[in-house]
Amino acid sequence: MNFIEELQWRGMIHDMTPGLTEQLENEMTTAYVGIDPTADSLHIGHLVSVMMLKHFQVCGHRPIVLIGGATGMIGDPSGKSKERNLLDEQTLQQNQESIKNQLSKFLDFNQNKPNGALMVNNYDWMKEYSFLQFIRDIGKHITVNYMMAKDSVKTRLSAESKEGMSFTEFSYQLVQGTDFLVLFQQHNCKLQMGGSDQWGNIITGTELIRRKLGHDAKAFALTCPLITKADGGKFGKTEEGNIWLDPAKTSPYSFYQFWLNTSDEDAISYIKIFTLLQKEEIDQLIENHRKAPHQRELQKVLAREITIMIHSKEEYELAVDASEILFGKGTTDTLKRLKEDVLLNIFEGVPQSNVSSNDIYKSIPIVDFLTDFTKISSSKREAREFLRNGAISINKERVGEDYMIGENDLLQNRYILAQRGKKNYYLIICDY
RNA sequence: GGGGAGAUACCAGAGUGGUCAAAUGGGGCAGACUGUAAAUCUGUUGGCGAAGCCUUCGGAGGUUCGAAUCCUCCUCCCCCCA
Numbered sequence: 100m101n102f103i104e105e106l107q108w109r110g111m112i113h114d115m116t117p118g119l120t121e122q123l124e125n126e127m128t129t130a131y132v133g134i135d136p137t138a139d140s141l142h143i144g145h146l147v148s149v150m151m152l153k154h155f156q157v158c159g160h161r162p163i164v165l166i167g168g169a170t171g172m173i174g175d176p177s178g179k180s181k182e183r184n185l186l187d188e189q190t191l192q193q194n195q196e197s198i199k200n201q202l203s204k205f206l207d208f209n210q211n212k213p214n215g216a217l218m219v220n221n222y223d224w225m226k227e228y229s230f231l232q233f234i235r236d237i238g239k240h241i242t243v244n245y246m247m248a249k250d251s252v253k254t255r256l257s258a259e260s261k262e263g264m265s266f267t268e269f270s271y272q273l274v275q276g277t278d279f280l281v282l283f284q285q286h287n288c289k290l291q292m293g294g295s296d297q298w299g300n301i302i303t304g305t306e307l308i309r310r311k312l313g314h315d316a317k318a319f320a321l322t323c324p325l326i327t328k329a330d331g332g333k334f335g336k337t338e339e340g341n342i343w344l345d346p347a348k349t350s351p352y353s354f355y356q357f358w359l360n361t362s363d364e365d366a367i368s369y370i371k372i373f374t375l376l377q378k379e380e381i382d383q384l385i386e387n388h389r390k391a392p393h394q395r396e397l398q399k400v401l402a403r404e405i406t407i408m409i410h411s412k413e414e415y416e417l418a419v420d421a422s423e424i425l426f427g428k429g430t431t432d433t434l435k436r437l438k439e440d441v442l443l444n445i446f447e448g449v450p451q452s453n454v455s456s457n458d459i460y461k462s463i464p465i466v467d468f469l470t471d472f473t474k475i476s477s478s479k480r481e482a483r484e485f486l487r488n489g490a491i492s493i494n495k496e497r498v499g500e501d502y503m504i505g506e507n508d509l510l511q512n513r514y515i516l517a518q519r520g521k522k523n524y525y526l527i528i529c530d531y
Numbered sequence: 532g533g534g535g536a537g538a539u540a541c542c543a544g545a546g547u548g549g550u551c552a553a554a555u556g557g558g559g560c561a562g563a564c565u566g567u568a569a570a571u572c573u574g575u576u577g578g579c580g581a582a583g584c585c586u587u588c589g590g591a592g593g594u595u596c597g598a599a600u601c602c603u604c605c606u607c608c609c610c611c612c613a
Contacts, residue, residue, distance in 0.1 A: 261537095261609060330569080362568060393566045426567050481560090484575060488561045520561060 102158040106323070108378055109371040111151065113295040115321040116305065122289065122319060123160065127214060130155055130290035130321075131163035131282055133221075133275070133297075135171035136194040140345035141201050143357075144335045146373060147323055151292050152216070153205045153375070161214040162206055163288055166195050168222025170275055175300065176251045176268040188222075195220060201344050204409070217286065221278045228277075237277050240310040241303065246272060249299040272303040279304030280311065283318055295322040326372070329364040344409050351410045352448025355418035356522075358402035359395075363388070366397040374404040421445040425524055431495045439511045446516070446526040450474070456531045459509065465491070465502040468517075473527055475519055485519060492518040 103120050106112045122128055132148040134141070141149070152162035168191050199208070199218050206216035246252060249272060255264040279301070282288035291301045301320040308318045326334040335342055342357050343349040349357075361369055367385055370376065376384075388397040406415040424433070424445055437445075452473040454463075469475040469482040469491065476482040485491050486500045493508055494516050508515050515527040 263609065356567080360567065363566095364569080392568080395566060395568075398566095398568085422567080478578065479580085480578070481576085485561070488574070490561050521567060 102155055102160065105154050105158065106151070106321075110368055111147070111323045111372055113322045113324040114298060116302075116319045118317070119290065119319045119321060122317070123158075127160055128290060129161040129163060129282075129286055129288040130292055131165045131219075131279075131288050132292045133165045133167045133170065133278070134198065135167045136191055136198060136220075137171055138343075139194045139197040140343045140348055141198055142335060142341040142343045144326075144341070147326055148293065149202065149205050150372060151321075151323060155292075156206055156214060156216060159214060161216070163217045163219060163282060163286060164199075164202060164206070165278060165282070166191075166198065166218065166220040166222075168195070168220045169225035170221060170271065170278070173267055173271050173274060175271045175275075176255050176264050191220070191222060197345070219282070219286075221274075221281075224281050225274065225277070233273075233277075237273050237280075237307065240307055241273060241276070245306070246303070249303070251296075251299055272300045273307075275300045276304040276307040279318060280307050283308050283312075283316065289317065290319045290321060292321045292323070294325050296325060298322050326369075329362050346410060346414070350448030351406060351414035352418045352421050354409065355402050355406045355415065356422065358405050359398050359422070361398050361401060363392050363397075366401055370397060370401045370404075374401065374408075376400075376404065417444055418448070421448065426521075434494055434516060435510055437510070439513075442511065442514060446524070449524040449526050451526045451528060453528050453530050454515075456529050459504065459529050460506055463504040465493075465498060465500065465504060468504045473517065473525055475517055475523075475525055490520050 102123055103112070130152070132152060134145055134148065152164065156162045195218070202218070208218070209215045246269065247256065252264070252269065255262065279288075279291050291304055293301060298320065301322070305318040305320055308316050328334050342354060367388065370381055370384065384397055384400055403415060406418060424437070454472050458472070463472060465486065466479050466482045469485070470477070470479050476485055483500060486498070489497055491498055493502070493504070494510060495518070504515070509529060510516065513529050515529070517525045517527060519525070
């Protein structure tokens, strides 16, 4: 199966420029996607682009990851991203390194192979670019009329928009177009991929290449649909914020839980996008899923595949064990029987806090326990509200407003498992 | 430079001297139902306490017994004209 067919059945193609299929058949092609180095870790919002590159490389082509050191400090006018701050060079460097590290789980950066992946940073060529040089080299070739026709710009200029647009944001497409031009010239990179919101920016790039280098210079665009949720919410966000690939930022347990909680509808599209499972297997899974959605087989496979891919088999198994205990038929009794190392392993991913043994032996009113001693609730008023609603459990047993935390609540003489609602767990460790 | 319209809680948005910790909607959180779903229904959504009190309506002053609301200055944002 070739690259386009592969993406096609996975539902990962939103739009592409004509002639791309032929181009990919004719020669090994180089393509890039851009990633903003705003943090030292990727989050799952980046995953689609990365998977596109993965498939691209698997199909024998050469992927480039462009770190948007320069573009990342501008932000495009689509409005979802605010104009950003300049990152200092050192931070940029560090972020780039950690990101590359994460990417090597997906992409083969071995330069000895003809299609070994490459990482570049547009800051490297943009930082020296003088303004005058830029408007002469680049600005000359693209008319303002052309730039204003882009949706992202049009919306911001329309009467309904309450926000004006700075010149900086307006120029964004030129800066991104320049990237494409540079990569085209330096690395023979003929394709830019990205989310469908990037279509306009990518096309400015192909246009710039054509106008500047002539009709023989042919560059292509391919976009994938933006990942959505059936309920209209934002993909990849939780209460705590982003789902990161870095286990220090999002524990493998939380990571696993995130995918496991995918809705029935979303799971069908996600399994195609985020796993490398083959078509036959996925078709089978989806069919079973439709027959018996309550088994949540699809969600389980989805969570398994991605957790193993990002973390490891071991981490995955621990996450399953933990989920089993927390959400299975686990009772206070099974909890009490857990050995200390098992308990600690399982709860590695849940938020922890420490309380001194003195306080425990003196007994702590539950309201204070929830607010002052742990961060389970942010105020006493809220704590009472939770308790009144029956949202709080200690060691799997629901407690009320008058409950006192004491030594009897300690598991293994050291631990307390607190729970807010069904899904939020906290481990409290008693210090001696 | 001129004219106009604004800035209210997480967001949108009402409120134009006391009854306002501030309508309504969305979002969030929780409960019931369930499959750790979806939909639905219910509760809740500034802080501390038992009543009550304390801090909030862009910022700083002022008028008043009393201000989100009136006045002055400042900051920011949008639209139109030059």
